[in-house]
Amino acid sequence: MSAGKKEFSRLPGCVSPINYSVWLKPCFKTFTFAGKVDVCVKVNEPTDTIIVNSAEIKPGSAEFCANDVTFSPAAISVQEKEETMAMKFDKPLPLGNAVLKISFEGILNDKMKGFYRNQYEVDGVKKFGAVTQFEATDARRCFPCWDEPALKATFDVTLAVPKELCALSNMNIIHEEEYKEDSNWKLIKYATTPIMSTYLLAIVIGEFDYIENHSNNGIPVRVYTAKGKSFRGEFALDVAVKCLHYYEDYFKIPYPLPKMDLVAIADFCAGAMENWGLITYRETALLIDAANSSAHARQWVALVVCHELAHQWFGNLVTMEWWTHLWLNEGFATFMEYLATDHCLPDYNIWTQFVAHDFKRALDLDAIDNSHPIEVPVHHPDEIDEIFDAISYQKGASIIRMLYNWIGDEGFRKGMHDYLTKHSYQNAATEDLWQALGEASGKPVNKVMESWTKEMGFPVIGVSSSCQTEGALTLKLTQRKFCARQNSTTASGKKVWSIPLIVATPKSPHSEAQRFLMDKETEEIVLDGVSKGSWIKMNSQCCGFYRAQYSKEMLEALQRAVETNSLMDLDRLNLVNDLFALASSGVSSTVDFLRSLTSFKNETSYAVWNDLDCNIGELSILLWDSPEVLSKFKSYVISLYEGIAKKLGWDAKPDDGHAGAMLRSMVIRRIGKFGHKDTIAEAKKRYQDHMSGKASLSADLRSPVYQIVLANAEGDELDDLIKFHNSADLHEEKERIERSLGSVSRTDDLDKVLKFAMSDNVRSNDKVFVIGSVGCGSAVGRDIAWRFVKSNWDELHDMYKGTFLISRLVRMTTENFTTAEQAEDVEVFFNEHPPAAAERTVRQSLDSIRKNVEWWGRDRKEISEWFCKQ
Incomplete structure (x- = not known):
């Protein structure tokens, strides 16, 4: 599989946009839309051709108006591979300002990118709406445009939609009237946006309820949900209002738009998207049910809400010049999400979990050969999706946290304010930020930080x-x-x-x-x-x-x-994490690490146990193909966990706190799946009581109980849980079940799970995680999931190409192999079936497999002998 640069060139600079006036009319019967766009442009240098980005759009008429003269293009050509449309005129266009008018038709696709259809239910009836997801390069699927982050413009949006539907965009509605061509439709015009990049424009159309509050500055903040479910938005609304005030105070820059909407979308690929003034979310990243949501779900919602609100300044107000500087958006938003969550919810002790999750993920990925620098040159659009990863997000946030602790809060705040003020409504590069922080702190920020952003590794x-x-x-x-x-x-x-x-x-x-x-x-x-x-x-x-x-x-x-x-x-936490990394890399002995675990028998911190548990999980994967050693390892782990398991018990205690609930869930899951008989018996009892309606199972315990019961299933547990999934109306519950299904051990059950993954009962945005649950559940599941992916590759690749989900699918079904033969199989397959936008992920998975091969080959004898003595 080639790792070389793909052919690509950015749009020519001879013509640039100033303002887009976009008119759209979707049709939910044919899943198409009609559109018109009038673009105020500036012709910067002589040219007879205008080239814009366009994908899956059928152009109609086009004309260029300047100085009261209208020019019609002699030819309009579409380059599908390059995702561009060229309009060639008979003579050079006059320099200066003009208007380019284009009519077109497009597709409301089912790929969760561009302008796409969103399926939802109202009172059990399936209906369709429309949603946009433009980051990174998919505004071009909605209207012809200059789809690059540096080519900012303002936007005027007008929508024609059925009267019964709610239609939202970045700005507030300034005019609404009956659509003249159909009295059952309405025409809605929105206020002009600030100058911004195309990927931040947003439209949401459907049936929604909402709840509302106001920021300290009087900005209306709303959370939109499916009909009848607005109560599930209360937690997110509370966090959003507090967070908005926190950022305004922290940056000393008021939120610049007249409203802030947060919308839960049923069919949504990412976790959330920071569209200016209209943030879109997966349901599980925004909605909390007081009786049925876990502590982990609450934490996730808080972090994602704070992350997307940080982007309103860092990314939207000031935007990276090109995708090479993506980390400026994502690394800072990830750091700020923890800073804001710590402020809004101090009892979460959230920084310990940053280290346990984000910091650890970044170190793990950045230690392999096929990592990449924080600032990675991006050439072809396919390469952009590949860098929405732990380097841009987690390593970016980790080095910012290191910088923050080095220069101090006062210097950091001042530098951020100066940077955001100087570059407001413009584009910036990493060096601009380092300059602002260096001047504010009086420290050589650029000199120090260059060693962390320009090259990969640590x-x-x-x-x-x-x-x-x-x-x-x-x-x-x-x-x-x-x-x-x-x-x-x-x-x-x-x-x-x-x-x-x-x-x-x-x-x-x-x-x-x-x-x-x-x-x-x-x-x-x-x-x-x-x-x-x-x-x-x-x-x-x-x-x-x-x-x-x-x-x-x-x-x-x-x-x-x-x-x-x-x-x-x-x-x-840091000590045990380093010890494990040194052992797995061969710098020290794995047996020495195993011996050191006894030092943590009296550990009580969730963050420390979480890291220990991740290391134990990674070791167990290494032992999957050595059943005897794996069995002894499981017994050893149970002996380590028994003390904390007994202390925590099964039922919540008044002094648990946020972390205590998550620790109980993690400990029960580990010892239950590793074969602790009393835990298995109690899990089965509580599962039966829950399924029969005798006693509700705590939301924090459902995931571990489902996994333990499925791993020890003897009857129809899988079928019963799938039925329970299909009847659930809380997406968090559906997702909890979906990600547990791969715990089943019987081969026919694993095949049944994969068949279920591809059914209409699992949304497209969740199918990958059901398949991944099989691939990550056991050695048998790993092999079955990989065969399944190979057999269904064309369908899966077509479903997810151009989204980050294809990378997730590749990683979850390949990285847990442990032999050279398996590495070769993965490499040969993807050489023959190149995965667009996931080539780097394949190389990273191969790194992981080869690491496992070397690790087991190096330490196998010593590990086996040590466990024989236990």
Whole structure:
């Protein structure tokens, strides 16, 4: 499979847009739409041809009006592969301002991109509406346009829709009247938008209820839901109002639009989309049911709402110049979502979960050979979807958090305000942000941060200590690139990062002992007031994007600190995460990591347990093809979890808090799926009571209970749960069941799950995750899911090409293989069936497989022998 650059060129700069006047009329019987667009343009240089972006649009008439003269194109040609439309005139067009008028017809597609149809139900009756999803390059599927982020313009939208439907756009309605051609329709005109990129324009048409509140500045904030379900928007509305005020205060820039709408969409590919003034969401990313939503679901909704609202400033008000700088949008919005959620919901202790989820994901992906720099050159539009990943989002957010802790909140706030003010309604690049933050903080931000954005990867710091004078300890530090595989192709060559370091000691366990900048390959620092044998924790509070490898003596001291709970939870999490990464990459022994787990038997932090659980899950996948060793491993894990499981019990306690509910769910899931008999028995009992209506199962326990029951199914449990899924009206419940189905163990049941995935009972945006649940559930499921994907590739690829879901499908059904033969099979298949917009994902999956091959080949004997002694 070729990793080379694809042929692509951006639109010529001879003509640029100023304002679009867009008129659209959808038809829900034929799933088509009629459209007209009048574009005020500026002809910047002599040309006889206007080229715009256009895809799946049939052009009608076109004309160019300048200086009271109308020009008709001699020819209109459509280049389907390039997604462009060219209008060639008989003579050069006059320079200056003019109006380009185009009529056209389009398709309300079922691909969840462009202007597409959205199926929903009202009182059990299936109906259709229309929704737009334009990021990254799909505004061109709705109307001919200059579909590049730097080519900003204002927009005037007019919609013709049936009278009974609600129609929303970015701005408020300024005029509504009966549609003259049909009295059952209405014509709606919206206010002119601010100058913005095409990918932020939005339209939503359908039947909705809404609830409303107002921001501190009087901005109306509404959450739109399906009919009769507006009560499920109350949590999101509360978060949105608080968050909007927080950002206005933080950035010192008022929200610039007259309203803010948040809309739950039934058929939606992504988690959410930050369209200016009209944010669209998956139902599970916006709606919360007080009786049936889990703590995890509440947290997810809060984070996504805060993420999309951050974009109203960072991305919408100031936009990246080109997709190479995508991380400016997504990395900052991801960082700000945690900052805002921490402010709105401080009891969530959300930063510990940032480290457990986002920070860890970024490190894992950035350690493989086929990672990419934060600023990755983007050539062809197909490559854009590939960088909506953990590097742009999670690594971006992690290095911003590192920067934030280095320059401090005051400098960060001022720099953000200056950057957003200077570049409002314009486009910017990474260097513009570094300049603003550097000037605000007085620190060499650009010099330090270039080492993190221009190249992929991150360092591991080797740490040893010596006591040269009484009461002081000297740390000897060495940095080198960390690689997930010993046979990495990217390990060669010297690479030095500028690393803001924070060190904790017993003298200051809850704050840094010392801060300094490491910008050389080797450094020595002296810590005063620290005696020999004391624990020393690098990367205090896990703010730096690097790993640490301690000398044997230093590691032993840290493990004693874990056992006595002397380290803060983020430091305990960081320690175990580094230990596992060093073991899986071959830098240290996997058995040494397994031994270290006993230090965490008395652990109580959800974030720490979550990281331990992820590591255990990854190890179990490595052992899938070695049943005897896997069985012993499961017994060992159960012995580690039994203490916390007994302490937590099955029922909620008054002092659980937000994290306690999630910890109980995670612990029960792990020991139940690993075969703990009492847990399996209790799960079956509670499942029966829940399904019979005898006693409702807590929302936090449904996912683990469903998985445990399915993994131990002996009868019709799968059929019963699928029926329960089909009758549920809360999408969170449907999704919970869908992502549990792959837990079944019988081959015929796994085949049944895959058949169900492709049925009309599973929405297109969820089918991937049902298939993925099979691929991630067991060795048998992995093999069956991969065969299924290969057999149905044409249908699946056609369904998801051009969306991030194709990457999810590839990753979930390939990355868990563990043999060289399986790697070859994956590589050969995708060489023969190139996956548009997922080529990088295939290479990353192959990296994961080859890492597993090397890992097991290297440590197999030692792991097997160690478990035989347990």
